[in-house]
Amino acid sequence: MGIKILLNGAGRIGKSILKQLLVDKKFEIVAINDINPSIENIVYSINYDSTYGKIDDKFKVIEDNFIKNKSSKIKITHYKDISQLYLDGIDILIDCSGQKVDILKLRALNVKKIILTHPEKDADINLILGANEDKYDRKNHKIISTSSCNATALLPALKLIDNKKKIICGDIVTIHPLLNHQRVLDGSFVQSATRDVDLNFEFGRSSTQNIIPSHTTTIKACSYSIEKFNSDLISSNSLRVPTDTVGAINVTLFTKEPSIKSEIVNIFLEFEKNQNYPIVLNNFEALVSSDFKKERYTTIIDHRFLEVKNSMIKLLLWYDNEWGYASKVVEILKYIDLKKVS
C-alpha cells in the first residue's frame, strides 16, 4: 500500500503532481479537494490538457463522489476551508490551491506532513533540492514548503557559484509564462495571496497580447531557504510572456573572486555528473523554450549564453515551471521518507 495523499487544489500544479504520482507505486492519491463544484469538469480537466496532452488511462465519475480509472480510485470533495477536510487515513496533505494558509490551522491538522507548493516564511522549512535539503529535520518538520518554481531553478545555481567564488551582488530577470490568475483579455486588476500580488494593474491586462513587467518574489523565496540570498544581495524583476509553460532566468552575478569561463562551465558539468536528483542539466544545443517542456531537470544551464568577464558571471537558466516544478515536489515527497517518520 502506498503513502496516502490528499491533494488540495487540482489546477496547473495539482494536476501535474497527480499525473506524476499516478505512475509511482510508492504513493496513492486517495482524495482531491477543489472548490470547482463540478466533479465532471474536474475529471475532464485531468483527462484532457492543452499543455501536456490527454492521458491514456482516463478517469470516469462513479458513485458517491468518486472518480476512477484502471489504477486509481479517488474521492472528490469541494471544501473551501482546509480545516474542514476529511483526513482520516491520510498521511500527507499537498496544498496546491494557491490560497493563503493559516499556519496554526495547518499545524492542528491530523496528518504526518503538509506540503505547500508556494514559498511560506512560517513553514517549518522551505525545501529546495540542491540547496538546503540537509536542513530537513525528519522528526520536527511537519509543514514543508516546496518554494516556488523560480527559486527551485535559481537557488542551486547561486549556491554552486557562491561556494566557489562568493557572490557579492547580482541581478535576475525571470521570463515567466502566463498563469491562471492573469486575464485573457484586458480586465480588472489581479490579486494573489500566495504570490504577494496586491492590486496588480498590469496583470489585469491581456496576458496573450503583452509582455508584462512585474516584481517577482523569487529572491524573497530564495531567502526563506538560504537566508544570505536575499534582496540586499540580489535585485530582481520579471517579464510575463504569452507562452503556456517553461520559464527562463537571466542571471548576472558579481563575485569576490574573478573567474574564467571554463571554471564556471566545470562547476555545472561536475554537479550534473554527481547529483542525486534531476537538478542541473547542461545544454549546448540550439534549443527554444518548448524543447524544455516536460523536462524534470529544473536548473538547465544554457551554455550558449554563459559569459564571464573578470568578476561578472552571466547565466541563462531554463525550467518547466509546471511539470518540472511538480517533479521536484514528487522528489521531495520521496526525500522526506515518511517510513522513517513514525
Ligand SMILES: NC(=O)c1ccc[n+]([C@@H]2O[C@H](COP(=O)([O-])OP(=O)(O)OC[C@H]3O[C@@H](n4cnc5c(N)ncnc54)[C@H](O)[C@@H]3O)[C@@H](O)[C@H]2O)c1
Ligand atoms: N503554475 C506555476 O507555474 C506554479 C509553479 C510553482 C508553484 N505554483 C504555486 O502552486 C499554487 C497553485 O498554482 P496553479 O498555477 O496550479 O493555480 P491554478 O489556479 O491553476 O489552480 C488552483 C486550483 O485550486 C483550486 N482552489 C482555489 N481555492 C481553493 C480552496 N480554497 N480550496 C481548494 N481548492 C481551491 C482552484 O479551483 C484551482 O483548481 C500557487 O500557490 C502557486 O504559487 C505555481
